[in-house]
Amino acid sequence: GSQKSFALPPGLAFGVAQQSVLDRAKSKKDRGIYFDFLEFERNILKNQTPNTPAVSLLYALKVQVDRMEEEGIDARLARHREMAARTWAWCDELGLEILVRNPEFRSPTVTCVRCPDGFTGPQVGTAVKKYGFQIATGYGRMKDETFRIGHMGDHTIDRLEELLAALKKVLKR
Numbered sequence: 001g002s003q004k005s006f007a008l009p010p011g012l013a014f015g016v017a018q019q020s021v022l023d024r025a026k027s028k029k030d031r032g033i034y035f036d037f038l039e040f041e042r043n044i045l046k047n048q049t050p051n052t053p054a055v056s057l058l059y060a061l062k063v064q065v066d067r068m069e070e071e072g073i074d075a076r077l078a079r080h081r082e083m084a085a086r087t088w089a090w091c092d093e094l095g096l097e098i099l100v101r102n103p104e105f106r107s108p109t110v111t112c113v114r115c116p117d118g119f120t121g122p123q124v125g126t127a128v129k130k131y132g133f134q135i136a137t138g139y140g141r142m143k144d145e146t147f148r149i150g151h152m153g154d155h156t157i158d159r160l161e162e163l164l165a166a167l168k169k170v171l172k173r
Helices: 019-026 037-044 055-071 073-094 121-129 157-172
Strands: 110-114 146-150
Touching (some): 019 037, 055 073, 121 146, 121 157
């Protein structure tokens, strides 16, 4: 989502439709009006949108794209990978289980951690707020048994270190 790696407020989505999708859409009578690929294609050729866009999000996107260009995509991705590696090492130091055990398959943008005994995801999230941080729990049935540490967007290694120190205090109670 745009609110994650692009560090934008939620509400903006990106999409690309290859020619085969556009060709298939032509054969559909009831495509709907909200997300009609052909309507988007007609409008994009005029540098327009088929309906009123969330203009404030587009301004925010412009700011973030400028920041990304200034940092450089390779440097940004390297920063995300560095923060991920630090998060994984921290989990190892504390003996915490990362849900994706094989490092080859882990995300460079977020790490899902199993809560240690005596903790729930919501408890960890609430406790770390006292230190000025907000983290998410897992989804659905994993909500109570996991929490997630993001290392993407505008996060920095220094700020991540502060979060990890706060989480260590929370989990040592």
